Amino acid sequence: MEHSIEHTHHAGSVKLFLYVWFWLLGLTGVEVFLAYEQLGVKLMLTLLMGLSIIKASLIIAYFMHLRYERRSLALMLMPALVFVVMMLFVVFPDSLRLLHMRPQ
């Protein structure tokens, strides 16, 4: 009981929220900076999506409190989401083929 009270206090502390907020703003700044660097499309996409996934994870873990819920909740929700998104990518390679097959 002692432990869980301490836990909720930590989970809801203003300091933590502001800390997460600064990180989110900082990462957004890095993204905008990257947009004006002359990087290859693949590298750019990897960096931007990597940063976005980090930002989304911060929001889910701390603002949406998922880190402090019972682990089974995250285990039910997240793998299912990741799996479906991966399935959505199944037809994606066709887009490259389409680019070359389209009549000009």
Place this chain on the structure above:
Amino acid sequence: MGSQELTGSAHLHEAAVRESAWGGGGSPFAIGSKKLGMWLFIVSDAITFSALLIAYSYVRVASADWPMPFHFYPSVIKATVMTFVLLSSSVTMVMGVRAAKLDQRRTAAKWIGATMLGGLTFIVLHAFEWATLIEEGVRLFKNPWGTPLFGAAFFTLTGLHMTHVAIGVIYLGVVAGAYGSGRLSSEDVEVSGLYWHFVDLVWMFIFPLVYLLSVKMG
């Protein structure tokens, strides 16, 4: 120290829910059914947005002449400010949920009001952004620069997101009013907060994929 804080029926109920994990009649995730319902909705809505973002990426990769029309001023700077506003409104929302957990009804309602203001600012800025593009000649099925798919992808993605923000502002208004006058519990505030953070989260993907990957260089 801990046991004194665990008074009141809400806490007792919460304790009961936590103890009866898999015993039947309880909640295996130790959360209320409203919160679980919102989480399930969020996952399904996340899949909707994923499908749209992947469809957008698909048509973009498949098109040789995808336009990259966003100038630093006004588009990118405006979208960056919108990101800032939305992220900040998430912080005011967690403050509102925190106040609600501490049973400070008026404070919670004020924080939720601030969150709604952030949402409205976002919608207004985005409306100006749409107006700029429409003035430049972008329509759902044509634009002056390249493949007509650009307009369809842009307006569908940002439009669906803006609809979510608008619904969120209304939802928060209803929750703030009903919680402030005692008709809703702090759990309802928390559940509305989950929705708001999700809308923020989706923008974290739309912003780089739609704006930052389409900046006009030079």
